[in-house]
Amino acid sequence: MVSTPLSLPRVVVAAPASGHGKTTVATGLLAALRRRGLAVSPHKVGPDYIDPGYHALAAGRPGRNLDPFLVGPERIAALLRHGASVPTPADIAVVEGVMGLHDGAVGRRDFASTAHVARLVDAPVLLVLDTTAQGRSAAALTLGMAAFDPAVRIGGVILNRVGSPRHETLLRDALAEVGVPVLGALTRAAEVAAPARHLGLVPVAERAPESLAIVAALADLVEATVDLDAVLDLARDAPPLTAPAWDPVQAVGKPAGLGRPQVAVAGGPAFTFSYAETAELLTAAGADVVTVDPLRDRSLPAGTRAVVIGGGFPEAYAEALAGNGTLRAELADFDGPIVAECAGLLYLGRSLDGVPMCGRLDLTARMTGRLTLGYREAVAVTDSPVARAGEPVRGHEFHRTTTDPGHGETPAWRWNDTEHGFVSGRVHASYLHTHWAGHPEAARRLVEACR
Structure with missing residues (x-):
């Protein structure tokens, strides 16, 4: 099938491991960008059903999964393009990763990992770092995550759980040494808690009013702590998608x-x-x-x-x-x-x-x-x-x-x-x-x- 390339700004929100704050940042980004009047297409790496529910509340359109194991790697870019096309064309796509950036299906190296999907959709990565009890080592961790797979481009970092203004300055200075821009910093005091259950967050349909309040609070948090213009510039660096939309x-x-x-x-x-x-x-x-x-x-x-x-x-x-x-x-x-x-x-x-x-x-x-x-x-x-x-x-x-x-x-x-x-x-x-x-x-x- 002949396909016209689609200019779709897009960014992958990833982390070195689970628990660093990917869902907080991704959901807050979706809601904050939507407040700006942008049509935002939400996506999630892996088979998870629950995070896409929060994404859908934030974006006002269905949250969709991108899982190479379940659908085949050849369909990932096509499914991204499909999701960004219905019900209306999106201005930007935000893809939340799964587990750590390079963690894939067990025994299959990085297959079905966030890094794998980032390569398949040719998108830059916004790395979320839990900086609790970390200083300059955060820069070393970021550099290692980037060097591990040069085909995955880490275009910026969001600092999470920053302890103080002095802590933030230390982290920013260290990351400047390795040439990775800091696009936002969230403090520990500003964390927004979502209800959890044994398999993850509680689905939004179970707590609709509370879930709406959580998404609004996450939007407020991201607006106050993240450079949205810099995130948009990073997303616009993604080249046109050449894969035809999944039909x-x-x-x-x-x-x-x-x-x-x-x-x-x-x-x-x-x-x-x-x-x-x-x-x-x-x-x-x-x-x-x-x-x-x-x-x-x-x-x-x-x-x-x-x-x-x-x-x-x-x-x-x-x-x-x-x-x-x-x-x-x-x-x-x-x-x-x-x-x-x-x-x-x-x-x-x-x-x-x-x-x-x-x-x-x-x-x-x-x-x-x-x-x-x-x-x-x-x-x-x-x-x-x-x-x-x-x-x-x-x-x-x-x-x-x-x-x-x-x-x-x-x-x-x-x-x-x-x-x-x-x-x-x-x-x-x-x-x-x-x-x-x-x-x-x-x-x-x-x-x-x-x-």
Whole structure:
């Protein structure tokens, strides 16, 4: 495909490690730039669902993920361009990194790291440094981060958790020695705290008023402490994007069959884990996508032919989910295809920590003290509404629960020589989170199953 290069100012917000303040700076930047009247496109490296929710509040448009492991490195620049094009063209894109700048998928060097994505989208890096108990060593750390991969250009530094004016002066002088400009300095006293849970921040849908206040406070903080003009100049140094924008219609091909079946996608506070591209692909495949909130809606939208239930924190809402017995009973008897990931799997079971769920699947679930987290290379074991037996898929796990049994008589996936998940009739449910931009056949197959 011939593509016209797109001049898109862009910057990647990274750090030497988790906990340095990437989300604080990225979210504050998005909100502060939006206050200036700029259309800002928010992006997140990796599979995380929660940070993009804060990004979306700050930017006023969907937060999107850029994950080479889940979608393939060849799609990253195209997905960035797509996200910066809809619903309207963006003036600038801000990409928040994951973990440390050079930390990639385990055993794959820097594959799927922030550095990898920065190279793929040819964007300069704004490095956030936690300067607690650091002086001149911050300059040495910055120099080492830059020298480790010369193809990654660190264009500036944001100092975080600065202790005093004297501390800031020391840090600025040291970084000037190595030729890296300081574009902002946040003090320890100015930190804005966001509510946290065992898997990260609490999703914005669970605390909408508080989340809005947090984003506003982050915008105030960045406006007061960061040189926004310098950040814009850095972002404008990025060369034009030459990759064509990702196109969901092209990804799924021409819809098969007549009519537009209705697909209900679970939302609301209990089911916040969903990629924006899922609904776009379903629409491109010929479906009308509607939202159902299992905490609020007593029944599926009229005319629903299929249901997609993504991830979230159902354990935080188990009693409320149980209280909506009408919808639970409808899902137990629903005769269309159902696709469920992680929280959706738990919701379809008989119970979660003894609290009744839908009972569509013969399993019980409970919270554990063990975190299961990581990328997975899976193969479909059974034909289902989203995969053909033998089809390879990449995904990730992210949970502190377990099910009994661990998989069904007809499992959904196999990875690490172990079977996982459940395929029961037209239901496909497992712990595996997938990004359908990496295998758009899932959307096409699900819509065709509706017909």
